[in-house]
Structure formats: structure tokens, C-alpha cells
Amino acid sequence: MKVRRxxxxxLEVSSIGLGLMGMSPGIYGQTNDEESxxxxxxxxxxxxxxxxxADVYGNGHNESLLGKALQGKRDKAIVATKFAYTTxxxxxxxxxxxxxxxxxxxxxxxxxxxxxxxxxxxxxPNVPIEETIGAMSDLVTAGKVRAIxxxxxxxxxxxxxxxxxxxxxxxxxxxxxxxxxxxxxLPVVRYLGITHVAYSPLSRGFITGxxxxxxxxxxxxxxxxxxxxxxxxxxxxxxxxxxxxxxxxEKNVTPSQLAIAWTIANGALPIPGTKRQKYLEENVGxxxxxxxxxxxxxxxxINPKNTVYGNRYDDNNxxxxxx
Ligand SMILES: NC(=O)c1ccc[n+]([C@@H]2O[C@H](COP(=O)([O-])OP(=O)(O)OC[C@H]3O[C@@H](n4cnc5c(N)ncnc54)[C@H](OP(=O)(O)O)[C@@H]3O)[C@@H](O)[C@H]2O)c1
Numbered sequence: 001m002k003v004r005r006x007x008x009x010x011l012e013v014s015s016i017g018l019g020l021m022g023m024s025p026g027i028y029g030q031t032n033d034e035e036s037x038x039x040x041x042x043x044x045x046x047x048x049x050x051x052x053x054a055d056v057y058g059n060g061h062n063e064s065l066l067g068k069a070l071q072g073k074r075d076k077a078i079v080a081t082k083f084a085y086t087t088x089x090x091x092x093x094x095x096x097x098x099x100x101x102x103x104x105x106x107x108x109x110x111x112x113x114x115x116x117x118x119x120x121x122x123x124x125p126n127v128p129i130e131e132t133i134g135a136m137s138d139l140v141t142a143g144k145v146r147a148i149x150x151x152x153x154x155x156x157x158x159x160x161x162x163x164x165x166x167x168x169x170x171x172x173x174x175x176x177x178x179x180x181x182x183x184x185x186l187p188v189v190r191y192l193g194i195t196h197v198a199y200s201p202l203s204r205g206f207i208t209g210x211x212x213x214x215x216x217x218x219x220x221x222x223x224x225x226x227x228x229x230x231x232x233x234x235x236x237x238x239x240x241x242x243x244x245x246x247x248x249x250e251k252n253v254t255p256s257q258l259a260i261a262w263t264i265a266n267g268a269l270p271i272p273g274t275k276r277q278k279y280l281e282e283n284v285g286x287x288x289x290x291x292x293x294x295x296x297x298x299x300x301x302i303n304p305k306n307t308v309y310g311n312r313y314d315d316n317n318x319x320x321x322x323x
Contacts, residue, residue, distance in 0.1 A: 001047025002287055004269065006078070007168030007195045009147040011116060013078045015264065016287060017050030018043045018280065019199060019273030023065055024058025026220045028205065028273075033065055036275045040069040044076040046284050052171075052199075052271045054082035054121055055106050056089060067111035074112055080169075080197075081106050082121035082151060092320060094124030096135035103144055119149040119171060123323040129157050130164050137165035149197070154322040155188050167194050174198035174268055176207060176244065176259055176299065177228075177237075177308050185322075190267065198268035203228075207259045209245045212238065227310035236309045243302050253289050260286035262299050 002015040022028040023036035040051065053062045063081060070077055083102035084092050106115060118139065120132055139145040149169035150161060161167050170189050172181050175198065189196050202208055204223055211217075214224075214234050223229045228237060241255070248258040256272070260283055263270040272283045291299070311318055 001049075003049075004195070006117065006147060007149075008166050008193050009168040011078060011147055011168070013195075013269065014047055014049045015269060016048060016260070016284060017052055017080070017197070017269060017271035018048050019271040020051060020053045020062055020066060021057045022273045023275045024062045026058070027222055029218050029221055031275060033068075035277075036065060037069045039275055039277050039280050040066065041073070042277045043280055043284075044073055046281070048280075048284060049076065049078045050080060050117075050197075050269070050271065051077050052080045052197075052273075053110075054085070054119075055102060055109075056082075056085040056087070056121065059087050060105075060109055063106055063109035067109055070110065070112060078116040079110060079112060080117035080119065080149070081110065081115055082119040084121040084124065092122045092124050094120060094127040094129075094132035096131060096138075099132070099135045099139070103139055107144065114144055114146060116146045117149055117169060118145040118147070119151050119169070120153075121151050122320045123150070123153050123157055125323050129153075129161050133161045133164040133167075140165065151199075152321045152323075155184050157323065158185070158188055158192070158194070162192050162194070167192070169195045169197050169269075171197040171199055171271075173200045173312060174263055174266075174270075175201045175203045176262055176303055177203040177240070178312055179303065186267075196268045198263045198270040201260050201263045201268075201270040201272050202256055203259075206237065207241060207244055208254075208256045209241055225314055226312065227314065228308060228312060230310065233310035240303055240308065247295075247298060247302075251289070251295070253285075254282055256283055257286040257289050258299075261289035261291055262296075265291050265296060 003012050006013050136148045147168035151171040217224045244255045248255040260270050
């Protein structure tokens with residue numbers, strides 16, 4: 001397994017991670033804890049160390065699931081989790097006293113002594129970032145956390161945060177479908193030596209070509225509520241997918257592998273999410289995909305100006321990005 005350093009920290013992580021969010025109910029369809037744990041174990045056996053969860057995924061279920069999977073295998077994992085959203089995504093909180101409790105709750109559910117990478121899931125506009133990062137820095141000093149990260153933060157927040165304590169990772173949505181951070185955020189992240197962790201690198205499964213109809217989403221599937229998957233947008237966006245499918249076929253790889261390889265070629269550490277061993281193995285295969293300069297030009301032309309139809313979140317959630 002290819003490895004890389006996480007930001008300026010001392011942590012070494014696999015060049016591809018595993019996103020666990022979809023292993024909790026109410027996200028991407030039905031789940032099965034036994035199958036999910038088998039998938040986490042397979043990931044570790046393949047050398048995928050970076051396991052990404054959050055306290056709010058399944059309101060604690062996701063962390064508890066990872067806690068079970070980690071029993072006897074803690075040393076094979078780089079555990080990344082997040083705080084800030086309260087139960088059911090009701091509020092975003094960045095107060096130091098909230099963080100103190102959140103970290104202890106996460107450690108208890110994960111059943112471990114320390115978290116390798118602790119992210120603020122979203123920035124709290126009512127708390128200066130210096131206060132939040134100061135509290136996260138105290139957790140590093142206390143040995144509860146090894147490195148800290150931000151998710152979907154603005155350039156200004158990243159710079160101010162990095163002045164208080166080195167930020168090791170910035171997690172943002174990034175895929176052939178979501179390239180809005182390329183202009184302003186990525187240059188700063190690269191300059192500061194922060195690892196860019198790409199979430200939803202398969203655009204929540206859409207890029208794989210497995211989803212061809214809105215009806216493929218069950219009643220409790222959160223993609224139903226995302227503008228990109230709704231109404232006319234869904235059909236128009238399928239055209240972009242078909243271009244990725246054509247190119248993948250020509251290169252004798254799968255669309256998922258092509259999409260993930262593209263994020264890696266752009267410097268990211270992708271964390272594709274799946275609850276299935278089959279998809280996990282396929283996705284890890286992206287590390288072997290070689291993209292020529294011509295391939296990159298062609299991929300670049302698929303969605304050069306971020307012309308996907310519809311926002312990636314509904315209006316309520318869009319306002320919490322880039323704060
Ligand atoms: N920081 C944040 O705000 C934030 C937001 C969203 C996600 N994340 C993190 O990023 C991780 C990854 O993102 P994501 O799960 O939203 O989206 P994703 O990785 O783009 O896509 C996940 C979806 O793609 C499907 N899939 C995966 N590999 C496939 C393959 N080879 N062929 C066909 N389908 C495949 C999965 O199916 P199955 O469900 O059937 O396995 C799942 O429905 C999450 O698990 C989470 O840890 C962070």
C-alpha cells in the first residue's frame with residue numbers, strides 16, 4: 001500500500017482511505033453491521049489505514065461500529081473522526097466546553113485511548129476559530145488527539161487556524177463533479193503543507209454509473225434531498241457520467257477507479273465510502289491506475305467549469321460551507 005505523511009504531522013497514512021458514513025442507517029440505503037465490519041477489516045488487511053467517521057453519523061452508531069471493528073486491531077488504523085454537529089445535524093457548535101465533552105464521548109464510543117485525526121466538521125460562525133482550535137490544541141497536549149483537521153473551511157479560517165496549531169488535514173468534497181475549491185482553497189492548502197482529504201470522490205456514488213434513476217434511492221436516502229439528484233438535474237448530470245464511463249472503458253478500468261485516480265493525480269487523499277468488500281477492493285485498485293498527461297487533459301474537459309447541474313447540498317446546508 002502506498003503511504004504518505006499527513007500534513008506536517010508525524011502520522012503516516014495510506015494514500016487512500018475508507019469513508020464509513022454510509023455504514024449507518026438513513027444515509028445511502030440499507031445497512032448491515034456485520035457486513036460493514038467485514039469491510040473495515042478487509043480495508044485494514046489491504047493496508048488502508050485511514051478510517052473516516054464522525055460523531056453525528058448515525059448519531060453515534062458509526063463511531064460505535066468502528067469501535068467494534070477496531071477491537072484487537074487498533075494499531076492497524078488511523079482513526080479520523082469529527083465533532084461540531086449536534087444530534088441529527090441540528091446545530092453546529094465550536095465552543096471549547098462542547099469540544100471537551102464531544103471528544104470524550106467519541107473516545108468512549110470508539111473504545112480507544114486517542115483519536116489520530118480530529119476534525120471540526122463545520123465551522124461555528126459564532127465562535128472565533130482561534131478559540132475552537134485552541135481547545136483542539138489542548139486535546140493534543142492532553143494526548144487525546146494526535147493531529148487536527150478542518151472540514152469545508154474558508155481560506156481565512158484555514159490560515160487563522162493554522163497560526164494557532166498546525167492543521168494536518170482539510171477535508172472537502174472533491175471529485176470530477178465538485179471542483180469549486182480548486183481556485184482559492186487548494187493553493188493555500190498546498191502552500192501550508194496541509195493534506196487535502198477528498199470526501200465523496202464518487203459524488204455519492206453517482207459517478208460510478210450504478211445509479212441511473214431517482215427511484216434507485218430509497219425513502220430514507222439522503223441523496224433524495226440534494227439538488228444534483230433532483231428533477232431535470234439528474235438526467236442532465238447523467239451525460240457527464242457517460243463520458244466518464246466511456247473513458248474508463250477505453251482504459252480498461254472502472255468509472256470509480258478513474259474518478260478516484262483523478263483525485264489522487266490532483267494531490268488529494270480520497271476517502272471513498274462503501275459498506276461492501278467488493279467496492280472497497282475495486283476502489284483500492286485506483287492506486288494502480290496510471291493517468292497520462294493526455295488522460296488528465298481529457299478528464300479536465302469533462303467538467304472544466306464545475307458545470308454540474310444543481311448544488312451539492314440544499315440551501316440550508318450550503319450556507320454552512322466555506323465559513
Ligand atoms: N466532511 C464532510 O462533511 C463529509 C461529507 C460527506 C462524506 N464525508 C466522508 O467521506 C466519505 C466518502 O463520501 P461518501 O460516502 O459521501 O461518497 P462517495 O465515496 O462519493 O460515494 C459513496 C457511495 O458510492 C457507492 N460506491 C462506492 N464505491 C463504489 C463502486 N466501486 N461501485 C459502485 N458504487 C460504489 C457506495 O455504495 P454502498 O453504499 O452500496 O457501499 C455509496 O453509496 C464518507 O463515508 C464520510 O466518511 C465527509
